[in-house]
Amino acid sequence: MQDAGLSIAFWLLAIASVGSALAVVLLRNVFRAALLLISCFFAIAGLFVTLGADFLAMVQILVYVGAIAILLLLGIMLTKEAMRGSPFSRWQVGAGIASVLLLISMIWVFNQTDWPKTNTEVALEPTTAAIGLKLLDMDAGFVLPFEIASILLLAAVIGAIVLVKEK
Amino acid sequence: MDWLHWIIYVVIILAFVLTLVMSFILIERRVVGRFQLRLGPNRVGPQGILQPVADAVKILLKEDIIPSKVDRVVHLLAPIVTFAPAVLIFAVIPFQQAGNGLFFDLKSTASMVDLDVGVLFIFAISSISVVGLVMAGWASNNKYALLGAMRTIAQMVSYEIPMVLAVLGIVLIAGSLSLADIVDKQNIPFILLQPLGFFIYFLGATAEMNRSPFDLLEAESEIVAGVNIEYSGMKFAMFFLGEYAYALAVSTITSVLFLGGAKFPWGLLPQSFIWLLVKILLVFFVILWIRSTLPRVRVDQLMGFAWKFLLPLSLINLFLVAAEGMLPSGFTWPIVALNVTLAVALVVIWANRFYRVGGAKVA
Amino acid sequence: MPDNRISLGQGILKGLALTIKHFISRPIITVQYPEERLVTSRRIRGCDLVWDSERCTACCTCAKSCPQGNIHIETKVRPDNTREAVVFEIDHGRSMFCGLCVESCPFDAIHMGRSYERATYNRDSLVIPKEKLVAQGDRQPSGYFRPQFEETLPPQSLLIYGGKSSEVKTPENPPPQSPATAAPVSEKKEPAEREKVGVK
Known part of the structure; x- marks a missing residue:
């Protein structure tokens, strides 16, 4: 019963995310495309939930929906030619070839990788503390990448300030 | 039994939100x-208590106008996207803690679901409502609506940062993201341990829900009504209810995070949802107090206040909490005194500095 | 020099203290309209017209001066060769209360009223026949273009003249009275004033 519910949820969310992702690419109305991008982010957050990654799901909504998609929408609102569709349509053949190649290579990699199987019963435990420990543990964790990422973000913030600073 | 739990709590939350939103109005x-x-x-019913009902009937009977050049689908979806997250927030609110209560005892926390990431859930969900406002602003095909939507984006994205950072202090003290745990840990209300955090959170939340003095979104004197200018009838009512549902949500979250939720202060009386209700009304009263005192800020003042005042203070607050977390436990009252002093001193010093460098002036 | 002291924050606190003081201790200053009413200006151009049947000579000057032709008069000659208005109707629904009829009346027989409530359920009831046009109840002549009434009327009560408590009228409508007895103050003076006017 649990498994059946999970698979139903997975397939619904998968269809929703792939469908809205396709619509993002195919729609000519940029604003609607951005809104469907938000629904795609939502569906992916739902997929995280079905995998038992509650922290990631929430961060997905908080960061992608609450910040990135919103800034995207702001960008569209400030763009004069937003209603005329994509201005880069002349690249469509090359972009199509590139994305098909990327898709093929990703499918190949996914098939080749030996994924560790997770048990759903175990996966429904809270993950926040585990993620925190994993990120900041001195011995077995990812403390160096974590700190490098924060320095990168700091540099980005300072760069933004320098860019907009008045002379 | 699981289904029964969901259904009962859906009914409880809907009843709670709708009655309180009506009475908030x-x-x-x-x-x-x-x-x-x-x-x-004070005319409809004794002391005017039926006024919201009269308003609701009036607004339900109004003509539903859809302007001819709007993006119809987005225009119709926008009020729903704005209103729904406000109700969703209440899914994680603990109305009463497990254990002995004033009127009845509970085996588990009285919340629809006690999420392990409750605090994150609240902020993630409440950030969705911006999408609804942006949809309304864009789809209405109206310059005032668009201006209102852009102000909303700028305001909400800016104020979310100090607000979340202020709540992180609470999370650090409680050591948990679950709201039930946070309430459990509040032997004394966290507003005493985190006065600065409360200050930042409260101002940030006031800005998040577009209440005065931060209601630039619908500044009548400048942009007529902002995003809901093209909305009428029930769709406007959804925006209106959504605004009050957010006020309710913010009052509730403030009560739960900072004022001890369903607990009576210092446990002098057994805990009960009544105390939560009293605290919610108290917080809402303070919001109204601020609304009726302060005039609306300008856009540049708004952004300056978020980035130059609240954000540095919230970072300082976070460092302070982390430093105090290293102290051995048992120094509750000295820490309270220290924190209150530090909060007042920091706010005054930073406010003065903010004022000196011209944070409140046009650049 | 406000820039030299710690100034941010004090003002907000002062404001908050003021508003909470108002919330707790200040009385309500608005007029609770149906229950409480303020006395209107003595020269108010109210939304009705008051007709004096005794002074009217049915000369029809008011009807001629009305820009909209709202006043309908049918006259009859009495045995003593004077005239009498058989029908005297004013359509208040069409009137713009310009007061030209009042100003044009050579015998001071038509006055502006003092009432300000003209809501009805149908238009027909706005056409007022002569029986109801005379001063009665709250239909009282105002001092507009009639200084002889102005002195007798109660002074206007305004909120800015220091509260509403003493000047506020009671909610009950005064019972229908003859024009001379309606306002207690005007009761004694009005006949005398009328004499004077009549002589003139």
Whole structure:
């Protein structure tokens, strides 16, 4: 019963995310495309939930929906030619070839990788503390990448300030 | 039994949100009226308590206008996207803790679901409502609506940062993201341990829900009504209810995070959802108090306040909490005294500095 | 020099203290309209017209001066060769209350009223026949273009003249009275004033 519910949820969310992702690419109305991008982010957050990654799901909504998609929408609102569709349509053949190649290579990699199987019963435990420990543990964790990422973000913030600073 | 739990809590939350939102509308009009030395609506029913019902009937019977050049789908979806997250927030609110209560005892926390990431859930969900406002602003095909939507984006994205950072202090003290745990840990209300955090959170939340003095989103004197200018009838009512549902949500979250939720202060009386209700009304009263005192800020003042005042203070607050976390436990009252002093000193010093460098002036 | 002291924060606190003081201790200053009413200006151009049947000579000057032709008069000659208005109707629904009829009346027989409530359920009831046009109840002549009434009327009560408590009228409508007895103050003076006017 649990498994059946999970698979139903997975397939619904998968269809929703792939469908809205396709619509993002195919729609000519940029604003609607951005809104469907938000629904795609939502569906992916739902997929995280079905995998038992509650922290990631929430961060997905908080960061992608609450910040990135919103800034995207702001960008569209400030763009004069937003209603005329994509201005880069002349690249469509090359972009199509590139994305098909990327898709093929990703499918190949996914098939080749030996994924560790997770048990759903175990996966429904809270993950926040585990993620925190994993990120900041001195011995077995990812403390160096974590700190490098924060320095990168700091540099980005300072760069933004320098860019907009008045002379 | 699981299904029964969901259904009961869906009914409870809907009833809680809708009745309180209705009464908030009346309370706001009466209380703000009293602040302005008038009575407010007092005709419909005894003391005007049926005024929200009359308003609801009126607004339901109004013509639903869809302007000809709007993006119809987005235009219709926008009020729903704005209103729904406000109700969703209440899924994680603990109305009463497990254990002995004033009227009845509970085996587990009285919340629809006690999420392990409750605090994150609240902020993630409440950030969705911006999408609804942006949809309304864009789809209405109106310059005022668009301006209102862009102000909303700027405001919400800016104020979310100090707000979340202020709540992180609470999370650090409680050591948990679950709201039930946070309430459990509050032997003394966290507002005493985190006065600065409360200050930042409260101002940030006031800006998040577009209440005065941060209601630039619908500044009548400048952009007529902002995003909901093209909305009428039930769709406008959804925006209106959504605004009050957010006020309710913010009052509730403040009560739960900072004022001890369903607990009576210091446990002098057994815990009960009544105390939560009293605290919610108290917080809402303070919101109304601020609304009836302060004039609306300018856009540049708004952004300057978020980035130059609240954000540095919230970072300082986070460092302070982390430093205090290293102290051995048992120094509750000295820490309270220290924190209150530090909060007042920091706010005054930073406010003065903010003022000196011209944070409140046009660049 | 406000820039030299710690100034941010004090003002907000002062404001908050003021508003909470208002909330707790100040009385309500608005007029609770159906229950409480303020006394209107003595020269108010109210939304009705008051007709004096005794002074009217049915000369029809008011009807001629009305820009909209709202006043309908049918006259009859009495045995003593004077005239009498058989029908005297004013359509208040069309009137713009310009007061030209009042100003044009050579015998001071038509006055502006003092009432300000003209809501009805149908238009027909706005056409007022002569029986109801005379001063009665709250239909009282105002001091507009009639200084002889102005002195007798109660002074206007305004909120800015220091509260509403003493000047506020009671909610009950005064019972229908003859024009001379309606306002207690005007009761004694009005006949005398009328004499004077009549002589003139």
